[in-house]
Amino acid sequence: MRLTTVLCSTASAVSALVLLSACSSSGTTATSSDTPLVGVDYPRSDTDFWNSYIKYTPEYAKELGLSLKTTNSQNDVAKLTANAQTFISQGVKGLAMAPQDTAAIAPTLAQLEAKKIPVVTVDTRPDSGKVYMVVRADNRAYGEKACQYLGTKLAGKGKVVMLQGDLASINGRDRTEAFNDCMKKNFPNITVFGEATNWDGAVAAQKLQTDLTAHPDIKGVYMQSSFALSGTLQVLKQKGLLVGPEDEKHVFVVSNDGIPEELKSIAEGKIDATVSQPADLYAKYALYYLKAAMDGKTFKPGKTDHDSTIVQVRDGLLEDQLAAPLVTADGGTYGGVTSLKSTDTSLWGNNLG
Numbered sequence: 001m002r003l004t005t006v007l008c009s010t011a012s013a014v015s016a017l018v019l020l021s022a023c024s025s026s027g028t029t030a031t032s033s034d035t036p037l038v039g040v041d042y043p044r045s046d047t048d049f050w051n052s053y054i055k056y057t058p059e060y061a062k063e064l065g066l067s068l069k070t071t072n073s074q075n076d077v078a079k080l081t082a083n084a085q086t087f088i089s090q091g092v093k094g095l096a097m098a099p100q101d102t103a104a105i106a107p108t109l110a111q112l113e114a115k116k117i118p119v120v121t122v123d124t125r126p127d128s129g130k131v132y133m134v135v136r137a138d139n140r141a142y143g144e145k146a147c148q149y150l151g152t153k154l155a156g157k158g159k160v161v162m163l164q165g166d167l168a169s170i171n172g173r174d175r176t177e178a179f180n181d182c183m184k185k186n187f188p189n190i191t192v193f194g195e196a197t198n199w200d201g202a203v204a205a206q207k208l209q210t211d212l213t214a215h216p217d218i219k220g221v222y223m224q225s226s227f228a229l230s231g232t233l234q235v236l237k238q239k240g241l242l243v244g245p246e247d248e249k250h251v252f253v254v255s256n257d258g259i260p261e262e263l264k265s266i267a268e269g270k271i272d273a274t275v276s277q278p279a280d281l282y283a284k285y286a287l288y289y290l291k292a293a294m295d296g297k298t299f300k301p302g303k304t305d306h307d308s309t310i311v312q313v314r315d316g317l318l319e320d321q322l323a324a325p326l327v328t329a330d331g332g333t334y335g336g337v338t339s340l341k342s343t344d345t346s347l348w349g350n351n352l353g
Helices: 011-015 048-064 077-090 106-114 139-153 170-186 201-214 226-238 260-267 279-294
Strands: 037-042 067-072 095-097 119-122 133-137 157-164 189-196 220-223 252-257 273-276 309-314 317-322 326-328
Touching (some): 048 279, 106 119, 139 170, 139 273, 139 326, 157 201, 226 252, 226 260, 260 273, 260 326
Parallel strands (some): 037 067, 119 133, 157 189, 220 252, 252 273
Antiparallel strands (some): 273 326
8 A cells, every 4th residue: 555644634734833853862852732742762872873863853753743752762671661651651642762672672562552652663673562663674685785795796705704783683683694594595605704793883893803813814894784884994994904995905895874974985995885774764754653653544564655665574563664775886786686876866875964
């Protein structure tokens, strides 16, 4: 079924009353007695990707005619649970969150369901429990695209390091499993060193340093998120490996997020590719689905009108899988995966004000 933006009949009158400002981690609020109040918990504010999501959220709240309250759980599920209690006491009519521990959030989801507060999860999918909609890209495709790019560039042989996220997160598990499965199936002569990092850049840099010392012939790195970008570039520079792709010492690097710094690094030849996950659309459709929930709308699996597909991931749980393209300098095709050029103006990372 096609999705359409849900607007109330008095939108023009409402827009004059809505007062929204950029939200800080402490939760700047914008309320109006005539607009629905929703809560958004930001999962963290220590990465460029999530800071971009934080920037976009109040913009789309204003566009959709929603009043907004925010919190920041700082990658801590206990804080997220406490923040949910705060939102309940404030009378929110819907809640968007991005739980980083996708197993531990189940009791909070059960409490919100009992209070008939619809929940949309962004970027992550809970291991159990009910939510109105999951807004996410296909994270297995992230791992597969990175695998196809590196496998093609390495001509099917050599050694690569995978800097994993947190395996307590569905995202870390999906990206890791898909990358490993793809390598085993398509590039069996490539050795993968998987390194758990808990989405911590310092840990990622230290483990990459150790791997390059033990295996100086490593020719590829897959970073599961841009959290590892700065440290990876620093380690490669220290090792004399931060050279352009035309140099035989070049180590091919694939990242994941699509932040402006990644696109710049691709253009400069410092890294080679990224998978652009849509920070702008995460903010937009999280709020879109909250409004749809409050308006009593329902959805079914199938194609949408915003280049995505709604899938049923388990009984009673739908996920809108947004587009997340591979991005390279040349916009070429790698292992059947067609990429966008890093200069493409459709990429949110090239439009962030």
